Every structure is written in structure tokens, then in C-alpha cells.
Amino acid sequence: MSTLAHPSSPGWRTPVVVIVAGCLIAMIGFGIRSAFGLFLEPMTLAKGWDRETFGLAMAIQNLLWGIGVPVAGMIADKFGPSRVLAVGAVIYTVGVWGMATADSSLELHLFGGVLTGIGVAFTAFSLAMAAMAKVVGPERRSLALGLGTAAGSFGQVVFSPLGQGFIGAYGWESALLMLAASALFIIPLAFILPSNTNAKGEVPSNQTFRQAMAEAGAHRGYILLTIGFFVCGFHVAFITVHFPSYVRDLGLDPTVGAYSLALVGLFNIIGSFASGMAGQRWSKKVGLSTIYFARAIVIIALLMAPKTELTIYLFAGAMGILWLSTVPLTTGIVAQIFGVKYMATLFGFVFLSHQLGSFAGIWLGGYLYDTTGSYDGVWWAGVVLGLAAAIIHLPINEKPLARLTPVTV
Incomplete structure (x- = not known):
């Protein structure tokens, strides 16, 4: 039973x-x-x-x-x-x-x-x-x-x-x-x-909050997931705040930057939904690794390609697909490993890392632009961080903890 x-x-x-x-x-x-x-x-x-x-x-x-x-x-x-x-x-x-x-x-x-x-x-x-x-x-x-x-x-x-x-x-x-x-x-x-x-389809748990935090803190996969989400915040916040100015610096019309952010939002809907569907069928950690690797490739393509309106719009669409597609997979890994009883808390601490990355992306973008007159340093930092995040997620053990396995008698 x-x-x-x-x-x-x-x-x-x-x-x-x-x-x-x-x-x-x-x-x-x-x-x-x-x-x-x-x-x-x-x-x-x-x-x-x-x-x-x-x-x-x-x-x-x-x-x-x-x-x-x-x-x-x-x-x-x-x-x-x-x-x-x-x-x-x-x-x-x-x-x-x-x-x-x-x-x-x-x-x-x-x-x-x-x-x-x-x-x-x-x-x-x-x-x-x-x-x-x-x-x-x-x-x-x-x-x-x-x-x-x-x-x-x-x-x-x-x-x-x-x-x-x-x-x-x-x-x-x-x-x-x-x-x-x-x-x-x-x-x-x-x-x-x-x-x-209690969640549908999950073993009831009497685990306390302290036990949940100690369990997560001792799980290497949770630590790696938290570190990786810093990179997501770095990318998203830097682009949100500085991309319109980057577009103007290229000599393009300011409306190109505004339309680009709108495209990011539209394609993000597709990316988020597709990410959720993919997470049902395939490994979530591999999905995250793929997303971060793809972000690095998309940024490199932007830096290497001719800076035309079409290039900017293609970048916005591609980055939109990859924008918050990390969220369903990141939250899904937390729920899959630890269950959903303390999911809001555990993801909350992962999200704090995201916001620290956001702060770093916004600040570094402004600092490097003021000191060098270019955003190129931040873009290349984003490439390095994307590749690092792609590697960081691979060792994560996605297997649910033993306490979540139903016991039959």
C-alpha cells in the first residue's frame, strides 16, 4: 500500500x-x-x-x-x-x-x-x-x-x-x-x-524548516544551482538596463532598442513554455546547461555580426527564447530534488543569487562603460559566465531524495 x-x-x-x-x-x-x-x-x-x-x-x-x-x-x-x-x-x-x-x-x-x-x-x-x-x-x-x-x-x-x-x-x-x-x-x-x-503525488513530510535548510545546504546540486542562477541575473539585468543605450551607441534609432526589449518579452513567452514542456521529458540540468551555452553563443554572434537593425532584432528574438526559460527548469530541479513543501523558501534563496547577479550586471555595465567608453568588456564577461554556468550545472544530481520515494508494504 x-x-x-x-x-x-x-x-x-x-x-x-x-x-x-x-x-x-x-x-x-x-x-x-x-x-x-x-x-x-x-x-x-x-x-x-x-x-x-x-x-x-x-x-x-x-x-x-x-x-x-x-x-x-x-x-x-x-x-x-x-x-x-x-x-x-x-x-x-x-x-x-x-x-x-x-x-x-x-x-x-x-x-x-x-x-x-x-x-x-x-x-x-x-x-x-x-x-x-x-x-x-x-x-x-x-x-x-x-x-x-x-x-x-x-x-x-x-x-x-x-x-x-x-x-x-x-x-x-x-x-x-x-x-x-x-x-x-x-x-x-x-x-x-x-x-x-502537502503536494499531489508526493509523500507527506514532517520535515521542519531547519531540517529543510540543512538538507539543502549540504546538497552540492543545490549550491551549484544557486551559483548558476547568478549568471542568469547578470545577463538579464545588464541587457534590460543597458541594451537600449548600447543600440544608440551603435548609431541606430532609439526605437530599435525599445522594440528589441518588446521582442525579448514576446519570445520569452515561447521560451518559458517550451522550457517547461522540455523539462517534463528530458533532464532539467542538461536543459539549463544548454540554455547558458546558447546564451554565450548568441552574445558572441552579436559581437561578431554587422551591427544592423536586423542583427539587433535577431539577437533580441534569440535571447528572448533563452531569457527566463531558466526559471521553470531551476524551480523544477528544486521541487524534484527536495519536494514542494519548502519550495518557495528554497527557490527564494536561489533567487537571491539571481538578484545579486542582477546588481553585478547593472553596476559593471555602467562602471566599464564609464571607464572604457564601451560595453564590450561586459559582453565578453557575459560570454565567460555563460560558458561557466553551462559547465556548473552538469554535475548536479537531479535524483529525488530518498525520503520522497513512496514506501510500499
Whole structure:
């Protein structure tokens, strides 16, 4: 007789309903923050701030996002994600509202940096994805995680033009208030997610939080996965922040950079979904190694090819396929090895490494450009890191831990 968990009837919280709610949460939470770059110029012009002031607020926001995700994951793993997401939505709303009303740089850094960063962390798509992972069996888990990642990217596609439309029609202050109000839609969606800690198709566990952290810390694969995700953050953040300027430096029209980022978002939807499907059939660590190796090749191709509009668009499409396709596989490995009971927490610490990589990519891009007048050094650093990440993932042991194996009698 199997000791697999047999959760009580889910009632109206069917897997389809939970997955749809989780995808909508990911879309809203990730989509709103993706539009903040649109406010750099109108806010700094209206308030008389320099771009460094706005940039510091966004840097603080990203740092708090990275620090806050594992904290939010700990709370969600213990008490369920609904209340965490609901509180996060309120903080998110207050932070974005404060951005609209800030009259000083200190207020901007407090509301747009600290509070919004905490709000983003406590509405992170990883919380919704952890809940989604618990309502499907292991055989469909990677696909569900791919859907959640694709939904977050779709939020970028939706909210970027929506935010620009709000700015054009109502002004930047009203646009921020509308985005702030949008975050409140997360609250009713949050209470659709289940609060149980046992997962479908998984052996029930009495493991404590401390035991889970000690187990992960002693697992070489978890350490390698965490190191590798630093590289993902380095690539993504550097390109997001500096690529439009890189395009302008090439003498191309500024709209080429804007369209390129839009292409990244569109192709990311395809890449995330395809990554989730691939993770169901083939080795996730090999998939990650392939993605990082392909990123290095794509960057080399960009550096070697003639710098035309077509080259830039082809790079954007190729990099979009590889953009967040790492997320379903990374979260999938965490769930596959350790189970999903503490998935939000364990992925939270992996994600913190991602955000440290993001900080490094943004800072190094600016520093090397200011000192050398070129981004080439950062691009080549990205190549080296991509190749290193491709190697780092190969020794990971993806096999589920023995305690997750059903015992039959």
C-alpha cells in the first residue's frame, strides 16, 4: 500500500482554477514592475531629479526584491501563500502610490525603492508557482512552472504598452496611481490558492524548516544551482538596463532598442513554455546547461555580426527564447530534488543569487562603460559566465531524495 498523500477533495479549487489564478498573479505582479522604466524621463523632468536619483530607487527596489523573496517564501511555506500575497499586494500598492506623490528623493527611495521592492517580493511569481506546483503531479509540474513563468512575461508585454498608454492619456502621476490600483487585483486571486503544504503525488513530510535548510545546504546540486542562477541575473539585468543605450551607441534609432526589449518579452513567452514542456521529458540540468551555452553563443554572434537593425532584432528574438526559460527548469530541479513543501523558501534563496547577479550586471555595465567608453568588456564577461554556468550545472544530481520515494508494504 502506498503512503502517497491523498489530499481532501479540492472542491472548486481544481488544478485548472489554481493554475489560472497563479498565472494571473504572476502576470500582474511582474507586469507592473516591468513598466517602471517608462517613468524615468517624465518623473525626473517634472521633479528636477537626475537619472541617478531614479536609478538608485530602482536599484534599492531590486535589492529588496531579492532579499524579500526568501523571507516571503518562508512565511508562505509555513502559513500558506494567500495572506502573504494579499499583504504584499497592499504594500505594493502603497509603494507605487508613494512614487506618484513623492516630492523628495528620500520619499522616492522609501516608496519606490523599499516599499515597492518589498511589495514585489511578497507578490513574487515564485510564491504563486509554488502553489501551482502543489496541485499537479510530478509528471506535469515542470509544465505548470513553465506556464507561470510565461504568464509573468506576458505581464511585461501587457503592462508596458498599458503603462505608456496611461502616461500619454492621463499623465505619469495618474498612470502610477492606476498601476497601484492594479496591484489590488492580486488580493482576491490570492485566496483562490490552496494553503495546504502537502503536494499531489508526493509523500507527506514532517520535515521542519531547519531540517529543510540543512538538507539543502549540504546538497552540492543545490549550491551549484544557486551559483548558476547568478549568471542568469547578470545577463538579464545588464541587457534590460543597458541594451537600449548600447543600440544608440551603435548609431541606430532609439526605437530599435525599445522594440528589441518588446521582442525579448514576446519570445520569452515561447521560451518559458517550451522550457517547461522540455523539462517534463528530458533532464532539467542538461536543459539549463544548454540554455547558458546558447546564451554565450548568441552574445558572441552579436559581437561578431554587422551591427544592423536586423542583427539587433535577431539577437533580441534569440535571447528572448533563452531569457527566463531558466526559471521553470531551476524551480523544477528544486521541487524534484527536495519536494514542494519548502519550495518557495528554497527557490527564494536561489533567487537571491539571481538578484545579486542582477546588481553585478547593472553596476559593471555602467562602471566599464564609464571607464572604457564601451560595453564590450561586459559582453565578453557575459560570454565567460555563460560558458561557466553551462559547465556548473552538469554535475548536479537531479535524483529525488530518498525520503520522497513512496514506501510500499
